[in-house]
Amino acid sequence: MSTADDVPGISSRDEEARHAELRAQASGQGRVYQSARDQTIHHHYPPAPDPGQIVEGDIPQRPPGFQPREPLLRQLAELLGGPAPDHGAQDAGGGAAVICAVAGRPGVGKTLLAASYAWACQAARWPVVAWIAAETTDQILSGLAALAERLGERRSDEDAATAARRAKAWLAATSRPALLVFDNATDVNALRAWCPATGATRVVITTRNRAFARAYAPLEVEVFTSEQAEAFLQRRTGLTDPDGAAALARELGHLPLALAQAATVIVRLRLDHAGYLELLRGFPVGDCLTAQDGDAYPAGTAEAVLLSVTQAESALPFAHDLLSILAVLSSSGVPLPVLSALSDADSEAGAAPVRLREMLADLADTSLITFSEDGTTVLMHRLIQRVLCDRAAHHGDLGTALVRATGLLRDYADTLPDGARTWAARAAVEMLIDQSDALHRRTPADELPEDLLALRLWCGRSLHDLAELARAVQLLEATLADCARVLGPDHPHTLVCRTYLAFACREAGDLGRAIPLYEATLADCERLLGADHPDTLMSRNNLSGAYHAAGDWQRAIALLEATLADMERVLGVNHPETLALRHNLAVGYQEAGDLSRAIPLFRAALTGREQVLGPDHPSTLSSRMNLAGAHQTAGDLKLAVRLFEATAGDYERVLGPDHPDTLTCRTNLANAYQAAEDLDRAIPLYEQTLAERERVLGPDHPHTLTSRTYLANAYQVTGDLDRAVPLLEAAVSGYERVLGPDHPDTLTCRSSRAIAYGAAGDPKRAILLLKAGVSDHERVLGPDHPSTLVCRSNLADAYRKVGNLGRAVPLYTTTLTDCERVLGSDHPTTRVVRENLAAAASAAVLRRALIPGVQGVGVSGAGDTFADGLDRAGPADRQVRRGKGRSPARPPLWR
Numbered sequence: 001m002s003t004a005d006d007v008p009g010i011s012s013r014d015e016e017a018r019h020a021e022l023r024a025q026a027s028g029q030g031r032v033y034q035s036a037r038d039q040t041i042h043h044h045y046p047p048a049p050d051p052g053q054i055v056e057g058d059i060p061q062r063p064p065g066f067q068p069r070e071p072l073l074r075q076l077a078e079l080l081g082g083p084a085p086d087h088g089a090q091d092a093g094g095g096a097a098v099i100c101a102v103a104g105r106p107g108v109g110k111t112l113l114a115a116s117y118a119w120a121c122q123a124a125r126w127p128v129v130a131w132i133a134a135e136t137t138d139q140i141l142s143g144l145a146a147l148a149e150r151l152g153e154r155r156s157d158e159d160a161a162t163a164a165r166r167a168k169a170w171l172a173a174t175s176r177p178a179l180l181v182f183d184n185a186t187d188v189n190a191l192r193a194w195c196p197a198t199g200a201t202r203v204v205i206t207t208r209n210r211a212f213a214r215a216y217a218p219l220e221v222e223v224f225t226s227e228q229a230e231a232f233l234q235r236r237t238g239l240t241d242p243d244g245a246a247a248l249a250r251e252l253g254h255l256p257l258a259l260a261q262a263a264t265v266i267v268r269l270r271l272d273h274a275g276y277l278e279l280l281r282g283f284p285v286g287d288c289l290t291a292q293d294g295d296a297y298p299a300g301t302a303e304a305v306l307l308s309v310t311q312a313e314s315a316l317p318f319a320h321d322l323l324s325i326l327a328v329l330s331s332s333g334v335p336l337p338v339l340s341a342l343s344d345a346d347s348e349a350g351a352a353p354v355r356l357r358e359m360l361a362d363l364a365d366t367s368l369i370t371f372s373e374d375g376t377t378v379l380m381h382r383l384i385q386r387v388l389c390d391r392a393a394h395h396g397d398l399g400t401a402l403v404r405a406t407g408l409l410r411d412y413a414d415t416l417p418d419g420a421r422t423w424a425a426r427a428a429v430e431m432l433i434d435q436s437d438a439l440h441r442r443t444p445a446d447e448l449p450e451d452l453l454a455l456r457l458w459c460g461r462s463l464h465d466l467a468e469l470a471r472a473v474q475l476l477e478a479t480l481a482d483c484a485r486v487l488g489p490d491h492p493h494t495l496v497c498r499t500y501l502a503f504a505c506r507e508a509g510d511l512g513r514a515i516p517l518y519e520a521t522l523a524d525c526e527r528l529l530g531a532d533h534p535d536t537l538m539s540r541n542n543l544s545g546a547y548h549a550a551g552d553w554q555r556a557i558a559l560l561e562a563t564l565a566d567m568e569r570v571l572g573v574n575h576p577e578t579l580a581l582r583h584n585l586a587v588g589y590q591e592a593g594d595l596s597r598a599i600p601l602f603r604a605a606l607t608g609r610e611q612v613l614g615p616d617h618p619s620t621l622s623s624r625m626n627l628a629g630a631h632q633t634a635g636d637l638k639l640a641v642r643l644f645e646a647t648a649g650d651y652e653r654v655l656g657p658d659h660p661d662t663l664t665c666r667t668n669l670a671n672a673y674q675a676a677e678d679l680d681r682a683i684p685l686y687e688q689t690l691a692e693r694e695r696v697l698g699p700d701h702p703h704t705l706t707s708r709t710y711l712a713n714a715y716q717v718t719g720d721l722d723r724a725v726p727l728l729e730a731a732v733s734g735y736e737r738v739l740g741p742d743h744p745d746t747l748t749c750r751s752s753r754a755i756a757y758g759a760a761g762d763p764k765r766a767i768l769l770l771k772a773g774v775s776d777h778e779r780v781l782g783p784d785h786p787s788t789l790v791c792r793s794n795l796a797d798a799y800r801k802v803g804n805l806g807r808a809v810p811l812y813t814t815t816l817t818d819c820e821r822v823l824g825s826d827h828p829t830t831r832v833v834r835e836n837l838a839a840a841a842s843a844a845v846l847r848r849a850l851i852p853g854v855q856g857v858g859v860s861g862a863g864d865t866f867a868d869g870l871d872r873a874g875p876a877d878r879q880v881r882r883g884k885g886r887s888p889a890r891p892p893l894w895r
């Protein structure tokens with residue numbers, strides 16, 4: 001499918017401005033005043049941290065009437081290796097990290113005990129205090145990755161797992177006190193891998209899973225003692241009735257969470273202990289909840305929570321809708337910007353941003369929700385969530401709550417950027433993935449709402465945009481299975497999801513999976529929509545792109561030619577999608593070396609786009625940039641440079657100087673300067689563009705890696721190998737980390753590094769790396785892929801340069817035969833290999849004439865051209881280097 005209109009995209013500028021305003025208002029801190037009452041809610045924020053102190057994560061606020069549990073806190077401190085945190089703590093030494101598992105039943109106060117220790121660490125100015133939700137592996141990874149970013153250890157586009165490993169390594173190496181809390185951990189094995197083994201870090205794990213208590217130093221948290229429970233009730237309610245407090249505490253099993261609910265209702269309704277106890281015992285819990293089997297609620301807890309809920313809903317008209325939404329969202333908390341979208345919701349909860357804050361403050365006053373310490377995240381206890389979800393399921397309302405929550409998340413997703421700009425919203429994307437996972441877990445497998453599946457599609461696409469390809473593939477695979485099961489194999493969401501999955505597999509270099517997915521989608525479109533439907537035609541376009549990526553240019557071109565003819569017949573010659581097909585076919589001709597057809601077709605696509613879309617439309621600028629690249633490939637460098645310079649100026653004027661497409665065009669302009677041997681202009685422009693891409697996209701974004709590779713190539717041409725080789729080593733490391741060791745871009749960058757080693761005077765290392773590169777290319781891409789042929793030619797060139805003509809000439813010969821068969825005799829790569837073979841053969845003849853009978857000794861210098869394997873250095877900038885490092889760049893395919 002060409003697009004997915006039903007998956008949220010970028011909102012209009014007005015929408016973005018409105019949501020930005022809501023976020024700004026909703027994130028205010030300080031006192032929140034209650035409406036129509038004489039009570040206030042005070043947000044208990046910690047002292048402002050020292051400039052060097054890092055506090056990461058949503059640490060819960062100190063609740064009203066907080067009951068300190070000093071004996072447990074002292075015991076926790078002792079288990080963690082010393083007294084409670086104090087202001088004198090400095091270096092804590094090395095050795096093994098200390099890990100404690102705080103275990104207990106729901107509602108006993110495990111999280112608040114860990115929070116108490118975290119508050120003490122903050123007050124003692126510990127350098128790092130981190131709070132990470134740990135219910136799922138994704139939560140652990142995203143939490144540690146966020147910590148790595150705060151520590152300055154994360155590269156901006158690094159995937160979550162890599163960044164999490166950096167945070168773990170930092171925590172394992174530090175000699176200064178640090179606290180790491182994993183809240184609500186569920187899986188011992190999943191968490192064990194992310195606990196630092198050494199260093200001064202203290203690790204606290206809160207959990208219901210008793211297995212943690214066997215794996216780590218255990219601290220069992222029990223319910224309040226009778227004295228603690230009675231003191232808590234008296235302090236919260238202001239009632240001096242010891243007997244009544246004791247009776248109510250016994251009824252609620254001394255459970256802290258149930259006691260907090262009871263105290264809140266007593267205060268709000270001005271009851272005494274006996275009056276509340278009468279309400280509690282008479283509450284018709286059977287009318288709200290189905291009888292529990294197995295993991296039943298603690299004594300009186302469900303009744304106490306439902307009493308609070310019922311009282312809140314009777315007093316606050318908005319409470320039912322808002323509580324039902326918060327109940328199904330992630331237990332790790334809901335950021336206020338997400339809830340700001342309620343201002344647009346067509347429900348009783350819809351209100352202006354200030355009113356939304358008032359509503360949340362009212363609910364906080366009921367003790368049904370609380371806030372994070374910084375006031376930016378709304379938290380609801382998991383046990384309260386469970387009661388509310390069970391009540392909704394009992395009344396048949398759970399589906400409605402899930403739909404409303406999904407709509408809220410999709411409204412928020414509409415405010416986020418996509419494509420290359422997704423990098424700037426990584427934290428928001430991770431949060432939405434966590435929220436959608438929570439909704440997915442709460443929904444029966446066969447009742448997943450269509451909107452939730454669309455949100456999961458959005459999350460998978462966003463992971464792809466973040467270069468989290470492995471996670472994108474995993475999520476899209478699961479979502480594809482859900483779509484096929486719930487919506488059916490022929491539903492549009494199913495076809496869109498399969499297309500997204502194919503895109504992710506293709507970007508991950510797994511063409512063996514991508515092509516069958518594209519082929520299956522095309523077959524389904526032809527069956528369901530007909531051969532002439534626009535979506536069917538765009539599916540053919542997508543498949544041709546996969547064939548092109550696999551090096552099967554002839555098949556790609558044939559499919560594009562037929563599809564373009566059908567598109568012109570169905571939509572007309574000037575329809576935007578027809579123009580896109582024409583553009584893509586021109587790119588295909590250019591890659592195949594047929595410039596006599598590519599350049600006129602580029603001109604036709606450009607003319608059509610100027611007329612239909614306008615001269616400043618991004619697609620028009622793309623066609624102009626591609627036309628410049630084609631002229632560069634054809635050797636008309638003056639015209640190419642003029643076109644690139646003009647188009648770069650247009651990109652900057654239309655999209656701005658920092659837009660990724662503007663930076664792509666500047667990179668291509670630098671390539672044109674280099675091809676014209678004007679390195680005095682090429683190298684500064686490469687350096688400037690690399691710096692800008694590192695700033696805008698991050699140091700490891702694939703486009704940034706491409707810029708790094710191009711700059712290294714330019715340094716190499718000038719003989720500055722001291723700068724070229726480290727840049728290429730950094731680029732290879734980045735490609736391996738971001739795209740994986742077998743991605744085509746990684747393989748081609750390794751080839752460039754090998755050539756640089758040879759130029760730097762290490763020919764043996766170059767040959768070893770190129771031999772490995774040929775093997776990897778053949779294994780991953782196949783023996784006939786153009787990149788494989790280029791790498792084989794580079795290996796032959798390396799043999800020639802060390803004088804081993806006995807290996808160079810046969811390898812050139814077989815490579816030339818394969819190039820003529822696969823690419824054609826007039827393809828630029830074929831011509832380069834032919835020239836190199838001629839030079840090697842001439843050198844061999846000359847050597848034999850000079851030294852008869854001696855084999856394998858050659859004369860270097862003649863035919864110093866070679867083909868470099870950078871024909872897929874990145875999704876936006878691809879090159880095949882020829883001659884003196886000339887690098888005609890090719891702008892994006894299938895735009």
